[in-house]
Amino acid sequence: MPQPLADVLAEVRELLLDPGLTRAVAAGRRRGFTPSVTRAELRPVTLKAGARLQIVTDDGARPTTRNVVPGPEAAEAVDSLLAEPFGNWHIETASSTVQVRITKKGDAQIHRASASRDSAAADHDRTKQWLLDPGDPLFEVIGGNAAKRRQIDAFLRALEATLPAELPPTLRVVDLGCGNAYLTFAAYRYLAGRGVSVEVVGVDVREDQRVRNSAVAESLGCSDDVSFVAGTISSASLPFEPDLVLALHACDTATDEALARAVGWSASWVLAAPCCHHDIAAQLKGRTAPAPFGELTRHAIMRERFADVLTDTLRASLLRLNGYRVDVVEFIDSAHTPRNLMLRARRTGAAPTSAQLSEYASLVEEWGVKPALSTMLPS
Structure with a gap:
């Protein structure tokens, strides 16, 4: 619940x-x-002259x-x-972490997380295990079963691996096809x-999801x-134009739409977990595979699995051709979801090499397919 700003400060x-201060950061604006x-960062340091409180401020030009x-x-x-x-x-x-956010009305929302065990070592292990504290109020709203915590933690670890250690003072995020968010x-x-x-802005085609998710945001x-x-x-x-684009389990060519928008925005970072690869699978059906790969598409189940691989290979290739460094990684163990692949991209702005252009052209020509993403990208 909101509290008077003066009391929280x-x-x-x-x-x-x-x-006992370890580190503190102030950022954003009211x-x-x-x-x-x-941005301002505070931490205790020990110098030759003795203990000091180090304060690093950044005016946008230099620290x-x-x-x-x-x-x-x-x-x-x-x-x-x-006073800022x-x-x-x-x-x-x-012994604790305190997060304070100033609301539009000038009140303060405060969240405190403290050690739930007597042992500091046990607390260290717990912090190391989960990137988002299991005691976070979010889990009171969405439920905190073990499977959901594991999926959230796997996603956050992928996010952590994608973003730089030093983030910009303001980070703008869009989640395309956010579902229950x-x-x-x-x-x-x-x-x-x-x-x-x-x-953060979440986008979903359903109005009832917008209403539900907005209510959750209010409760949090x-x-x-x-x-x-x-x-x-x-x-x-x-x-706004986002710095980070998320597209998690957007079905079939909805993933391509999300990737195309990310490229159009020149988003710095993209995380996409594709789902339901129908488009390329349909193009392969009834088409003779190039020699000597006929067995890859002869049987329906093999053709579908190969189509999944080919679709995401072409997506990764097209992102590289449009100035992104791409890693294809496992999202979460397949025991929890069969849709466990993730495209993790960072914008570099690098022009495509002749080898990359040739590899992409050869793939689409040999298999006789036209990726949906290729038709959606800005020309």
């Missing part, structure tokens, strides 16, 4: 000046205000580092930062926990940052 001040710096003496000097520096209209605070101590919310909770300002206290629109993947209107 007083608690934040105590944590920032406490000897509605209608702009801080003098885009500035100060090492202040604990006591009145540190208190004055902390008070100056708390940051939208988010993330504080880590030896539990992975959308998981991405938000994880990214917000990394101390950056996160804006993140409706200022996480919103939903009803519309198709190819035409839904967004309030």
